Amino acid sequence: MNHPLLGQAGERHLLLGNEAIVRGALEAGVNMVACYPGTPSSEVPDTLNKLRACQRFTLEYSVNEKVALEVGGGAALAGALTLVTMKHVGVNVAADPLLTMTYTGLPGGLVLLSADDPGCHASQNEQDNRYYARFASMPCFEPANPQEAKDMTKAALLLARETQQPVLLRTTTRINHMRGPVTFGPLGEPAPIVPFSRNVRRFVPVPATARARHPMLLQHMEDMRVIAEKSPFNTTAGNAKVGVIASGVSRAYLHDVLMAHGWEGKVRVLELGMTWPLPEQKIELFMRSVHALLVLEEGEPLVEAELRCLAQKQGLPLAIHGKHDPLTRLGEYSTTKIAEALGAILDEKVENACGLHCEELPQRPPNLCAGCAHRSAFYAVRQIFGDDAMYSSDIGCYTLGVLPPLSGADFAFCMGSSISSGSGFAHVSGKPVVAFIGDSTFFHSGLTGLANAVFNRHNLLVVILDNGTTAMTGHQPNPGVSAEVLGEQAAHLDIEAIVKSMGVARVEKVRGYNQKALQRTLEELKGQNGVRVLLVEEPCVLFARRTLKKARTQVAFVAEQGEAAEKCLATFACQAFCKNAEGVAVDEELCAGCMVCMQLSPAFKARKRGTE
Amino acid sequence: MSQKLRIYLTGVGGQGTLTATTLLTRIILDQNLPVVAGEIHGMAQRGGVVESTILIGGWQSPSIQLGEVDILLGFEPLETLRGLAYLRTGGAVFSSTEFTPPPSVSAGKAVLPPMESIQKSVAEVAEKAWFFPIKTIGLQAGSQQSGNTALIAAACASGLIPVSIEALEAGIRKYMPAKLVEVNLKAVALGVEALHTTGKH
Structure with a gap:
């Protein structure tokens, strides 16, 4: 089959962050994908769904996230390189199997994509799922652009296969729904299936075996810390006495702030792409090289708390600036918030533009469709x-x-x-x-x-x-x-x-x-x-x-203006209704022809679409 | 370093704002310009506001803050007005003049600001602004949605976006489904014509 995402190494395409994750999974040779859809993760399985015909992997839409992770976990036990995708709140549903899968490990390798939503663009909360990396004991990768989304997905899957332990790929809405250029690596052949060998002392977590697996998990995380020290996704740049340690989308914001204000020479930057476990030696060296440090991370002050611990343990005298207005635990960060926070440390005046604010405008909330x-x-x-x-x-x-x-x-x-x-x-x-x-x-x-x-x-x-x-x-x-x-x-x-x-x-x-x-x-x-x-x-x-290709043959219209039509507008409020000078009108383009209004009010009648 | 340009696009869910954003961004990347784009739509496929951004010239993050936008493309005039807070003083606006009323207006509980007052507000911030009836232009080309392409064509023809009309046409041929190409090429011609015939405000 022919699809841009199946292109050759060296090709460059404009990809959505979620499409880049798909390419990364294909480069790693993913065998099995299970998901439950949810914004902002949905384009990952939906893009894979369009690629089914390439026959490189199996995809299933599971009935919920717990089931998706269990199906994925079973597939990885049986030796498949596996990706499981969901939105942040879905991980709560899947938390039960997750927190024991890290004890047993998964021979085929499994990556869990958690698509977080700071700012609640399409969610009921803005929980920070980096906690799960700590809670379940799994390495965590956080891309800051589509190229990294591709590269880190591949790296996470390969690490999961190599270590036989689950890995967390944590994104946020801005990354999932950002488009940028992505240069492809070679498309991977589907990974070889790792044969399962019975081992009840590992795979059946009764108390005696679970207790024995726990120290092995802790050792695994110490091993992962060594990987993090050398990870190409954790990089230091610049030479100055003010330091910034940034992760997630904040790294992109920081880059843009430095560029816009010409502050490139004024800060030393440590970017964390592999964000758990933390490369403590690298961070300690970095902290010793600066007098003041700004920590940039959306959501909870997780990295900040670790750095404060480390500074205390090592007796480092530097000033650490983290969650402090305007950098709060609420919503998303932005270039203006970061410019303000960094400007204060650099003693640089920042004048953020504010634009023209208009008087109260009619709101446009999402609404049930006409004909719903x-x-x-x-x-x-x-x-x-x-x-x-x-x-x-x-x-x-x-x-x-x-x-x-x-x-x-x-x-x-x-x-x-x-x-x-x-x-x-x-x-x-x-x-x-x-x-x-x-x-x-x-x-x-x-x-x-x-x-x-x-x-x-x-x-x-x-x-x-x-x-x-x-x-x-x-x-x-x-x-x-x-x-x-x-x-x-x-x-x-x-x-x-x-x-x-x-x-x-x-x-x-x-x-x-x-x-x-x-x-x-x-x-x-x-x-x-x-x-x-x-x-x-x-x-x-x-x-x-x-999908069902049902034609809209009828359209509603207001046959008689007056109280009945007005009442239907006020109580039913279909999106196709509109108040105008004559009274109530039905927008033919929007009307789905469901004719519910006709049943509610004698003012509405049906006619064949396209006739007046 | 190439020219830096930040474009903000806004419209109503289902109108085609994101399709237009993706098309324009792909064409910009084809010019070998460094570009990123972002979209925020949440639950907006159900008729809410859809905002997107295109940043050219080396930006890494996809978001634009208040007062930073160079060019605002408003696919619906109420959203043009709402998005005006993002425009920098001296920026440019290309906007539709044809409303899609939000629920409160449809219900008769709120009124739309008159087009003249929107144009007046735009003039307070923007150095240049153009207004077009893009739904009508789209229908003239063959589909209402192609009006978005006409608005983009006008912006390209103004010289403010580093995409030539030839490049836009090539991009439409390359990236749009075959059955939509002719209609959208016609919309490009109508958009360019509209730019030259419509007085700049």
């Missing part, structure tokens, strides 16, 4: 339950149901929490609770919550919003996707059959665009107790158009 059946479901639930019920939300497009007028979210924690935290909330509050969960999230970790709800006789209504795809992250496969779309790759699982087999006494299924059936069924379910499930089926409107 989630909107229809939220509308129906609010009609029946209003403000009496509490709405337990989850992670997916439908979290956007929090926006008024739908207001269909009162709380949420993480993937799958809607059912279980809804159970606990209902038990204590005594209020009716409606939990919303999507199909992919249901398979991810809603199943266990539902089993628990049935088992412990909880009382809540679970609305499964089944749009037949993993919509929020870009339409990745999940077990709920139809057999026709999945093809040979994977098997379809039937949500209704699963829910029934779990012992849910009351299970109803309706089409998402059918308001009458939705409202009638919800009214019935409202009057009952125990665990009830309403399965709302309707394909994601974007998926229907792009």
Whole structure:
């Protein structure tokens, strides 16, 4: 097959950080990739998915991150060079196998990609997963540009194979979603499979064997410190009495600050690309060569704390500057923040531009698409339950149901929490609770919550919003996707059959665009107790158009202006509606032709698309 | 060291801002200029703001801070105004004049700033600015999305971005799917024409 990412050594391409990770994995000869999609990691598996035909590796979209890491761990036990990808919060889900895999080691080699999201661009928190490198005891690489993303992925995989121990590749959104030139190395042949030899004293971590493996893990990390001392990704440059130790994307910011302000000659810089374990000798030498030191790292002051320890141990008198305004533990760093912090140490005046700020402008929050059946479901639930019920939300497009007028979210924690935290909330509050969960999230970790709800006789209504795809992250496969779309790759699982087999006494299924059936069924379910499930089926409107190739034949229009049309605008608020001088209008380009508005209000009528 | 230039592109999710950014960045790299690009879109495929950056001349990080942008490409006028905080005094603006109303405006709870006031605000910061109806131009070329290409073509034709129209056309042929090439080449011609016929503001 022909694809730029399969090009020859020496070629240079503009790549997204995530595409560069794919090339690095191919250069290393990766055999197996398992993932659960999540921004900002998703383009890694999605790019590999497009390259399946090259037959160099196996890719699976697992049902959640724990499963992905266990499948990947099993593959690496059986000798495959393995990459497992996920977003930062996914590593929490996968933490259980992770913290024991480092005890057993994995003969084939395994790299875990953790794509962190400082600034919460698309996440529920901004946790710093460098902690996991320390927590689980694994070496960590942090690229600062796409070229390094490629090079470090390869280096991490080769190190994992050589040492038979897991390695962490930690990125942040800016790196995953940055484009830059990448010069290719040679494409690697798929790595040879390392034969598995039975060794229960290593691979079965009962207490006696686990205790014996722990000191071996600590020794491994000391060995890795020696590797870090010599790593080509840890480099020193410049000759001055003010030092900067930088890691992650801060290295790119630092470069740009030095260039923009002409400070290149004023600082000595130690860049850390292999960031755990720290090369302590190299750092000590560096600290002895400067009077003052600025530590640049987004997130938690992890490197800073280590440096302070080291300075204390060695009795070094230098001043260490780290997390201090404007360099805080919050959000992302930037060139302006780093210029300000470094300027203060260099005693250089920095005047940051501020630009023209306009008066309050109308906000443009992300919103459920025109024709999204989630909107229809939220509308129906609010009609029946209003403000009496509490709405337990989850992670997916439908979290956007929090926006008024739908207001269909009162709380949420993480993937799958809607059912279980809804159970606990209902038990204590005594209020009716409606939990919303999507199909992919249901398979991810809603199943266990539902089993628990049935088992412990909880009382809540679970609305499964089944749009037949993993919509929020870009339409990745999940077990709920139809057999026709999945093809040979994977098997379809039937949500209704699963829910029934779990012992849910009351299970109803309706089409998402059918308001009458939705409202009638919800009214019935409202009057009952125990665990009830309403399965709302309707394909994601974007998926229907792009993948299922469904034509949009109809379009809605406002036949009669007045109170009815205004009310529908105010309460349903479809993205295709627009208030104008005449009243309410429907944007033909945006309208998906779902005709839910027509069912809600006599003001709306349908016509054939393209006719006036 | 080559000329340093920082470009900021902004638009609405689904409009094609990132496709336009990638095309332009690839063409710039093909001129052998050092370039990086960044994008921030989070959940914005659902109609939120999509911002991206292109930095030419040796920058390593993809982000641009307030008041640092040399050229702002606004694919939607409300986003042009929102993004104006990033423009440096004396920078240049190429913007669409055709709105995509955000939810609060569609619901009648907020109003869009009039185009004249956007142009006035732009004039307070920018030394040069051009405004085009890019949706209309796109439809004229054959697809609404190709209006983005027309805006890029106008910026290239102005001489402010180091990409010639010939290089832009070659890039479209090289990087766009075959079925979109003709429409986008037509959009280039219309964009160039618009630059010469539209009065600079």
